[in-house]
Amino acid sequence: MTDGDRGDGIDADGPDDGDGADDAVAAADGGRPPLLLSVAIGFLLVLLAGRMTTCASAAYSLLGVGFCYDPFVVYESLFLGAFGDVASDPLNGQLATTLSETTVLVFTGVAVAVAFKAGVFNIGGQGQLVFGALASALAVVAVADPVSGVAGTLVLVPLALAVGALVGGIYGAIPGALKAYADANEVITTIMLNFVATSVALYLAGGPFKDPDSFANQTRALPEYALFPKALFPGRADASLPALALAVLVAVAVAYLLRRTAFGYDVRTSGLQPEAAEYGGVDAARTVVASMALSGALAGLGGAVYVLTIAGNFQTGVPDYGFDGITVSILAGNNPVGAVAAALLFGVLKSGSIVVDVGTDVPPQLVGVLRGLIVLFVAMPEFFRMIGRRVDVRDRFGGSRDAVATDGGEEA
Numbered sequence: 001m002t003d004g005d006r007g008d009g010i011d012a013d014g015p016d017d018g019d020g021a022d023d024a025v026a027a028a029d030g031g032r033p034p035l036l037l038s039v040a041i042g043f044l045l046v047l048l049a050g051r052m053t054t055c056a057s058a059a060y061s062l063l064g065v066g067f068c069y070d071p072f073v074v075y076e077s078l079f080l081g082a083f084g085d086v087a088s089d090p091l092n093g094q095l096a097t098t099l100s101e102t103t104v105l106v107f108t109g110v111a112v113a114v115a116f117k118a119g120v121f122n123i124g125g126q127g128q129l130v131f132g133a134l135a136s137a138l139a140v141v142a143v144a145d146p147v148s149g150v151a152g153t154l155v156l157v158p159l160a161l162a163v164g165a166l167v168g169g170i171y172g173a174i175p176g177a178l179k180a181y182a183d184a185n186e187v188i189t190t191i192m193l194n195f196v197a198t199s200v201a202l203y204l205a206g207g208p209f210k211d212p213d214s215f216a217n218q219t220r221a222l223p224e225y226a227l228f229p230k231a232l233f234p235g236r237a238d239a240s241l242p243a244l245a246l247a248v249l250v251a252v253a254v255a256y257l258l259r260r261t262a263f264g265y266d267v268r269t270s271g272l273q274p275e276a277a278e279y280g281g282v283d284a285a286r287t288v289v290a291s292m293a294l295s296g297a298l299a300g301l302g303g304a305v306y307v308l309t310i311a312g313n314f315q316t317g318v319p320d321y322g323f324d325g326i327t328v329s330i331l332a333g334n335n336p337v338g339a340v341a342a343a344l345l346f347g348v349l350k351s352g353s354i355v356v357d358v359g360t361d362v363p364p365q366l367v368g369v370l371r372g373l374i375v376l377f378v379a380m381p382e383f384f385r386m387i388g389r390r391v392d393v394r395d396r397f398g399g400s401r402d403a404v405a406t407d408g409g410e411e412a
Helices: 021-051 071-080 093-117 125-143 149-182 186-206 241-260 262-272 274-279 284-311 321-331 338-359 364-390
Strands: 060-062 065-067
Touching: 021 060, 021 065, 021 071, 021 364, 060 071, 071 338, 071 364, 093 125, 093 241, 093 262, 093 284, 093 321, 093 338, 125 149, 125 186, 125 284, 125 321, 149 186, 149 284, 241 262, 241 284, 241 338, 262 274, 262 284, 274 284, 284 321, 321 338, 321 364, 338 364
Parallel strands: none
Antiparallel strands: 060 065
């Protein structure tokens, strides 16, 4: 059965669910006012905090009133600081940090988007990423000795990626199966599985697989040839353009999968109208499990990339990339390609925050507030649009679901 045969009158591309070019442009245009509003409110908060702080001399004056913090310097450091001085040093360390953060966030953002497309909330991306990272590190440690050099890179990097994706996929399929066949709430199960993954990883990295030469709970360091090549950033251990290229390629491939294949059609129709999808011949339970497995595989792949670029081994205390991926997905409107731009914005904010902390006197707590404002104001409009697509407000207020023609004619 082809895509076009699934259901009467439904185009093979499926209903307009926000993936189209027009929707992408509309989302981009609609995102500018919230972003500007968040910056304006943050500007006022910086001024207010500057008035409540004691300083020897004012850093900024407005209408004859002195303030200890200069909002323009803060935002310049927050946004432009994330890219460093590209004019004099195009391959500076700050840009490398931004790109490394962006790379991992692309994987987790796309992972969450896949689950959302199927109408499932995968809050367990962090646990799937942790297990993917741990499994990839252990796989490389186990087989690294017999190979070395370029041959080692060609063997070990794909092996680590495959293992990370496999383990993450299996861990993601567990809450999917519980949702599909036991009607378990996926939000609760995925959150609980995050704690399970963190605790198991802590035990393994601090016990059987602990690096005997380290006091920290971590595995042995991976050999240099087992890591992603640091093209254009040879002096940095955490940035890799090949890894970023892989992330973009995966995002494009997932977008194609969701838009142009029978599986993607099943995922999207199950997420939009589960009853109609079942009527059209879609196995909703199997689709839920498959979409959660794919989501977990993408998160696990992100964990492997984290190990092969940023960490160099597995160590406990993995940053919250899985939870940040939820924000990235919402910012992108659940569009896998849009997740690349959303991840870059999030990477800029995370990297720029370091510059603000180091280069200004602004407290780190205030920097966190500025980041939160930007993400909140940009994400919330899309979040409410997502909720609106799934909730008919007429049901809430007792209104009729029947459409009424404005010209007095019959319903189309």
